[in-house]
Every structure is written in structure tokens, then in C-alpha cells.
Amino acid sequence: MNNNVRKITDGAMMTALLGLLLVINRQLGGVVELFVWILPLPMVFFTAKYGWKDGLLPFSAMIFLTLIFGTPQSIFYFGVTATTGLIYGEGVKQKWTSRRLMLIAMTISVVSNLVTTVLFASFFGYDIAMEAQTMKQVINQTLGTSVAALPFDIDQMIRIAVIFSVFLTGVLEGLLIHLFSRLLLARLGFQIPKPKPLSQISSPKWLGYVAIICWAGSEFLLKTPQDAKIQELMMILDIASNLYLMFFGYIGALVLGAAKFQKNISFYLIFAIIFLLPVAIPALSLFGFLYITTNWRVDLLRRVQSGENK
Numbered sequence: 001m002n003n004n005v006r007k008i009t010d011g012a013m014m015t016a017l018l019g020l021l022l023v024i025n026r027q028l029g030g031v032v033e034l035f036v037w038i039l040p041l042p043m044v045f046f047t048a049k050y051g052w053k054d055g056l057l058p059f060s061a062m063i064f065l066t067l068i069f070g071t072p073q074s075i076f077y078f079g080v081t082a083t084t085g086l087i088y089g090e091g092v093k094q095k096w097t098s099r100r101l102m103l104i105a106m107t108i109s110v111v112s113n114l115v116t117t118v119l120f121a122s123f124f125g126y127d128i129a130m131e132a133q134t135m136k137q138v139i140n141q142t143l144g145t146s147v148a149a150l151p152f153d154i155d156q157m158i159r160i161a162v163i164f165s166v167f168l169t170g171v172l173e174g175l176l177i178h179l180f181s182r183l184l185l186a187r188l189g190f191q192i193p194k195p196k197p198l199s200q201i202s203s204p205k206w207l208g209y210v211a212i213i214c215w216a217g218s219e220f221l222l223k224t225p226q227d228a229k230i231q232e233l234m235m236i237l238d239i240a241s242n243l244y245l246m247f248f249g250y251i252g253a254l255v256l257g258a259a260k261f262q263k264n265i266s267f268y269l270i271f272a273i274i275f276l277l278p279v280a281i282p283a284l285s286l287f288g289f290l291y292i293t294t295n296w297r298v299d300l301l302r303r304v305q306s307g308e309n310k
Contacts, residue, residue, distance in 0.1 A: 007050055011058040014042035018062045022069040022078065033077045036109075037176035043085025044181045048092040048190055055086050073124055080112045088181060098182075098195040105181075106174030113170035118163070132158045160235050199255045199297070203248055208292030214241035215285065242285055249288030252297065259300055 021039065025032035032039075043062070047055035059082055066078045084105060091101045116124040135158050185192050218238035222231065250269065257265030273280040291297055 007054060010046055010049065011054075011061070014046050015058050015061045015065065017042050018078070018082075019065045019069065022065060022074065025074055026069060026071070030071070030074065033074060036077060036081055036112075037173050037180060039078060039081035040085035040088060040105075040177055041180060041184055043082050044089045044092070045184060045188065047086050047089025048185060049089075051093055052086055052090040055089060059083075059086055076116070076124075077112075080108065084108045084177060088177070092181075092185060092190065092192060095191075095193060098178075098193045101181075101193070102175065102178040105177040106171050109174035109177065110167055110170030113166050113173070117166050132162055135161065160239065164239060198251050199258075201248075201251055202297065203292045205293045208245075208248075208289050211241040211244045211292075212289045214238075215245065242281065245285035245288035245292075246281065247288065248291050249284035249286070252287055252291035253284070255297065256300070 018039075021032050043055065043059060046058055062082050063079060066075050070078060087108070088101060088105055091104065117126050121127070139158075182192055214237045218234040218241070221234050222238065253269050254264070254266060257263060257269075273284070
């Protein structure tokens with residue numbers, strides 16, 4: 001088949017697929033919007049095959065269909081996901097690294113989530129105040145009179161938790177877009193960049209020291225009387241630095257399991273985190289600090305390569 005004819009056929013097929021999703025979304029009251037990690041896939045396929053310049057034609061057709069069949073909310077959702085697919089597909093065609101592609105998908109998803117759930121929450125049907133009130137009621141019912149003994153303002157903690165949930169949801173959506181795009185393109189025979197092995201994921205040492213200082217400092221200051229704004233800032237630093245260290249602690253534990261025991265210990269690790277949560281969180285954070293700031297990872301991998309751990 002002539003390449004131009006094939007290009008037009010593929011573009012028409014991708015546009016028709018999105019149009020079908022739009023109709024289903026309208027008939028089912030917006031249920032398709034819950035699966036935003038699927039919507040970029042048609043544009044990912046087309047742009048990865050033909051490039052962003054040729055992708056602008058089906059992109060424009062998709063936006064036009066969204067204006068006709070979509071609601072004001074779905075126009076935003078479908079427009080953002082089509083843009084994600086256009087950029088991600090071009091990245092695949094230009095052979096960007098897997099990490100860069102994943103970060104692009106995550107960044108767009110996080111920004112989109114902030115727009116829909118924080119900046120224009122009422123327009124998209126979200127009520128953050130109601131969600132925060134529900135969380136407060138659950139905490140009060142769970143902890144009872146112990147709530148008064150907490151060293152921080154429960155309302156502040158809930159506000160921060162809502163913000164972090166928006167951020168983490170965007171990260172997970174971006175990760176799903178990345179994973180499903182890789183699966184689709186691999187099945188269709190595209191050459192996609194291989195992801196970096198876990199053992200090669202590292203962080204600058206200075207970030208490890210900054211994270212441990214922020215974590216320890218915020219934990220100390222939260223136990224002393226502070227201004228409300230300072231206390232809120234300390235909570236954000238505490239959560240962010242803890243999550244950062246825990247992430248590398250988790251990676252370090254997986255690398256250690258693979259090197260020492262030649263097996264994936266993720267199931268055992270998750271099991272331990274769930275049932276030993278009060279101990280697992282600080283343990284993973286401290287392990288993550290050591291993983292970042294010491295030469296343990298390099299030395300371990302060197303010993304594995306030389307056969308000392310076999």
C-alpha cells in the first residue's frame with residue numbers, strides 16, 4: 001500500500017477510535033474519563049510511526065470530534081491525552097530514553113490533575129472541602145479522643161494529604177500511560193528504548209543529605225509549637241523527604257534481594273511494609289539514605305559481577 005494512503009488510513013482509524021470512545025463516554029456519563037491512561041494510545045501509535053508533523057492532522061481531527069461530541073470537561077480530558085500521545089509518540093520516534101518518556105507522561109498527568117482537582121475543581125465536579133471533611137470524620141472515628149493528643153493540626157494534615165494524593169494520582173496515571181504505551185508499541189513491532197535496570201537507578205549524594213536533614217528537622221520541629229504556616233511547610237517537607245528516601249530504600253532492598261538471593265523479593269517487601277508499617281517506614285528511609293550516600297550499591301554490584309556473591 002502507498003505510504004500516503006497508509007498514513008491516511010491509520011489516521012482515520014485512530015480518529016474513528018477516539019470518536020467511538022467519545023460517544024461511549026457521553027452515553028455512560030463520563031466513565032471513559034476515569035481511564036485516562038488509555039486515551040493517549042491512538043496518538044502514541046500514530047505519532048511514533050509517522051512523527052509529530054503528520055500527527056497534527058489526526059490530532060486536529062480528534063480535537064474537532066471532541067468539540068462536537070464531548071462535554072466541556074471531556075474536551076479538556078481528551079485534549080490533554082491527545083497532546084500527551086503526540087509528545088510521547090514523537091519521543092519514541094526520536095528514540096528518547098525510557099526515563100525521559102516516563103517523566104514527560106507523569107509531568108503532563110500531574111499538571112492535568114492539579115487543574116481538574118485544585119485550580120478548577122468545581123468546574124470538573126470535585127469538592128475538595130467535602131473530601132477533606134469526610135477524611136476528618138474517618139480519622140475522628142478511628143482515633144477518637146487520641147486526635148487531640150496529635151502534635152499537629154489535623155486540618156492541615158488533611159489538606160496536605162489531599163494535595164499529595166493529587167500529585168501521586170498524576171504520577172500513577174503517567175506511569176500507566178508509559179507502561180501501556182510500551183506494551184502496545186512492543187506488540188506492534190516498534191523499537192522502543194529499554195528501561196534502565198533498577199541497579200542503575202541512583203540519586204546525587206547531596207540530595208540524600210538534603211532529604212535526611214529535611215526529614216529529621218521537620219520531625220523535630222513538628223513536635224514543638226510552631227506558627228500554622230511553618231507547621232504546614234514542615235509537614236510537606238516531612239512527607240516529601242520521607243517518600244524520596246523510601247523510594248530509594250525500596251529500590252535498594254530489591255537490588256539487595258536480587259544480588260544476594262537471586263530472586264525478586266518485592267512480594268515479601270510489600271508484605272513487611274503493610275504489616276510492620278511503623279517500623280518499615282523509618283527503616284526504608286534510613287536504608288534509602290545509605291543507598292544514596294554510600295558506595296554500598298557500587299561495591300555490591302562489583303562483587304556480584306566478579307562472582308563473590310554466588
